[in-house]
Amino acid sequence: MRASPVIPRATYRVQLHAGYRFADAAALVPYLADLGISHLYISPPLRARPGSMHGYDVIDHGELNPELGDRAAFDAMVAALHAHGMGLVVDIVPNHMGVLSGDNAWWLDVLENGEASAYASYFDINWHSADPELTGKVLLPILGDQYGMILERGEIKLGFDARRGYFTLSCFEHQLPVDPAAYGDLIRRAVASKRLAACQSELESLAADFDRLPAHHLGDAAAASSRQRDKTGLKARLAALAARHPELTTEIATIVTRLNGRPGDRSSFDALHTLIDTQAYRLAQWRVAADEINYRRFFDINELAALRMESTEVFEATHRLILDLAVEGAIDGLRVDHPDGLADPARYFRQLQERYAELAGLPVPAAASGTSGPEMPLYVVVEKIVAPHEQVPRDWSVHGTTGYRFANLINGLLIDGSAKTRLDRAWRVFVGDDAVDFDTLAWQCRHIVMDGTLAGELTVLSTALLRLAREDRRTRDFTLNSLRQALSEVVASFPVYRTYIVDKPSKQDRKFIDWAIGKARRRSVAADASVFDFLRQVLLGKPMPGASAGLGERYRAFARRLQQYTAPVAAKGIEDTALYRHHRLISVNDVGGEPDVFATSVTAFHAATRERAQNRPHTMLATSTHDAKRSEDVRARIDVISELPAAWRLTVRRWSRLNRSHKRTVDGAIAPTRNDEYLLYQTLVGSLPAGALDDAALCDYRGRVDAAMLKSVREAKAVTSWMNPNQAYETALSEFIEALLTRRENSLFLDDLQANAAVFAWYGALNGVSLAAIKGLAPGVPDYYQGHEAIELSLVDPDNRRAIDFERRRAMLERARQIVALPDRSDALRELLRQAVDGRAKFFATWCALQLHRRYDDLLRDSQYQPLELSGERADHAIAFARFNGQRCVIVLAARLYASLDLELDTLPTGDIWGDTELICPPGVEVPAIAYRDAIGGNTHGFEQRRWRVADVLRDFPVAVLGGGSESD
Secondary structure, three states, rough: OOOOOOOOOOEEEEEEEEEEEEHHHHHHHHHHHHHHOOEEEEEEOOEEOOOOOOOOOEEEEEOOOEEEOOOOHEEEEHHHHHHOOEEEEEOOOOEEOOOOOOOOOOHHHHHHHHOOOOOOOOEEEOOOOOOHHOOOOOEEEEEOOOOHHHHHOOEEEEEEEEEOOEEEEOOOOOEEEEOOHHHHHHHHHHOOOOOHHHHHHHHHHHHHHOOOOOOOOOHHHHHHHHHHHHHHHHHHHHHHHHOHHHHHHHHHHHHHHHHOOOOOOOHHHHHHHHHOOOOOEEEHHHHHHHHHEEEEEEEEEEEEEEEOOOOHHHHHHHHHHHHHHHHHOOOEEEEEOOOHOOOOOHHHHHHHHHHHHHHHHHOOOOOOOOOOOOOOOOOOEOOOOOOOOOOHHHHHOOOOEEEEHHHHHHHHHOOOHHHHHHHHHHHHHHHHOOOOHHHHHHHHHHHHHHOOOOOHHHHHHHHHHHHHHHHOOOOOOOHHHHHHHHHHHHHHOOOHHHHHHHHOOOOHHHHHHHHHHHHHHHOOOOOHHHHHHHHHHHHHHOOOOOOOOOOOHHHHHHHHHHHHHHHHHHHHHHOOOHHHHOOOOHHOOOOOOOOOOOOOOOHEEEEEEEEHHHHOOOOOOOOOOOOOOOOOHHHHHHHHHOOOHHHHHHHHHHHHHHHHEEEEEEEEEOOOHHHHHHHHHHHHHHHOOOOOOOHHHHHHHHHHHHHHHHHHHHHHHOOOOOOOOOOHHHHHHHHHHHHHOOOOOOOHHHHHHHHHHHHHHHHHHHHHHHHHHHHOOOOOEEEEHHHHHHHHHEEEOOOOHOOOOOOHOOOHHHEEEEEEEEOHHHHHHHHHOOHHHHHHHHHHHHHHHHHHHHOOHHHHHHOOOEEEEEEEEHHHHHHEEEEEEEOOOEEEEEOOOOOHHHHOOOOOOOHHHHOOEEEEEOOOOOOOOOOOEOOOOEEEEEEOOEEEEHHOOOOOOEEOOOOOOOOOO
């Protein structure tokens, strides 16, 4: 049994679903091994809702998803990996489960038994709401119309399953259990029937026994246990009785029909309404959730109910299978989804490592130190957005994040930061009043979310805050309204997704609380400033001197709960609203992106990379993920706009003139809006397939763009939304897209688009080559999202889950092997560059970097990171760094900002175009002065003078990945 974690060398993420199963992933393994991947990295493999395309709606943590294959198929996939010296990293979802579809046994038990359910404490449900209608109940927002309307149309029906002795309520696709304590009344309705004389006494006895079941709202453990035990036996007796007396089933069916009412006769539904009203749930229209939801969700998704992972019982029930597979050696590492939803992430990660160690028979690990030593026996990374001014807490027993920060850093490296003002002006001139600075926009959009889909949670928190205020006479005069306004202002002003206070705030937590309080105070000049002083005391857990005993702990309990609210507000307000409204340069508008940061300077990239190498050296390095709004290659194309701001401004102005006749008037305004039009033009230059498109390909592309734009405008919530779709606007947008992307006799725009997109495609492809080289050898674990080892022009999901052409990539791999076998690669490399838009150049750079990473893996796991300097006329157009330990070293040199090199489109960015530019080792830095071999170009370069002419190193290709000091060279 291993005592230290298996650190992946490189991971490859695949999305599993019914159309891509364990067996398909197993068939991919030989290709991945040849590519240089050490670990397959799969989406959640546990049983999810039928038809799930992502696996995040788990309904059973104790079973593999049968749509992906059985245990034998999973084991065969693992065996294939091990046969190729590879391992498996698995995505897990501790924060929530899929509910509301009648297939989650835990949730159904909660609906049947309420607080008396064995799983009532598994879900984060507020059983004692301030609303008396919800006391002891869970809100079920599943109806498409008002409850009374649905009921009196006869769309809620009582049913009886004689085989199981089980009553249900059905509404369209939903099948809901009926409280067994209500069975007695239903059975008693049948007792009077003469046809049931033979079993009348037995029926009466059974009805009385059902009546004696403890009520569902009793939280007493003994009563709950008695109810759980007895209800099962009673339903079995009812089923047996129905089996012996078929006339009982007939009679119950008659009663059920009568109770189900008659549309048009309102009073005929009274009895059914009374029955529904006694259940442990309240049926409601789906819109009610925004104001009255009383279970914590994943963001604002009603179908995903949050789990109380702070409970050891819940942890054990949800992690047993995954940890068993890890102990068996089938799983080498875990990717933990959405840790910001957990009450205490630090405790969760510590428990994860400790439980794994216990099951594996390893020493129980010590407290985390933020490094990857033996105190963390299992490789764990977290899906977390980390702001530039934020650090992952040091007490988390994790190896790093899944790489959103890196994705934005490296993308920013491909952007010309000097163009920010010009692009901002171009956007504002084009769109007018819709152009708002991002900080203000993010604040506004957080408020939109708190006033909309997350309003109910804010009400609960505000009410709790009022109770705290009333506990001290010095704060009792704060009103609910003033507290709610102050609280929403603070939440809208948070500079990070959340804090991580358990017992007391860390220095970082205190900094962010003060930051948020300060910004909120400045924005609320009309408010009583003392309310912010009170709120600060609550969030820091520090009541005023002389406060009643225990108030400090109640303050901290509130702060812990608020933390689980600020994260979804930030996610929905920024990721899913503001980033869909701010269109200055949409390549920076991705998960974890900071549009106001805009670009990454070489100096900033080096600083962030050095910090990562020191603190989280085994974090993932992602450039595209299943959560990305645009693939890395789409972003790399759009980045080129920053190098051509004047040309871009003129281009969009011309396109808008060409296309104005295709617009429509909707509700007195022109549709689509100028802001959505600006988004569309960037989307097109970023994603238009290279080369000629026949009618079928153009139609397919048009459909993809239409779907992506529809999702974008609904997420933006400016003109239409998921909650209130504006069908007229959406139709106008769709027709606009169709007009632009349909080939006609006179397709001026489409012709112009293809001509201009070719420029962005060329430079974007070169950007992708540089990205591939840097990512493959920078500190961390390079992660490749399915298909993105080559160019993949995918848009927001579900577009980024399309099937990947792996046969084409296998052909690229074979060609790469042929090239490196050539005695002189120059002509082959130049040909790759000339055809860079087809993805082979990026693939070759990826493969070469991964081969070098494989060769120098031990060095790269424990090496210094050293920025190298560049001087000369093209110095700003390249980046270089070294990773070394003793006399072994890897050096990466990559070009950047290709478009502003001012080359003709048919001129390759290699050789003499670099003029006098030199790569230089800074004085006093001990980068080995040895011979280095370029894995891409195949040439060897001596470093005795501690400098290179870039023209020599980049003679045939715009990136070089060089290794020196290895005995195998």
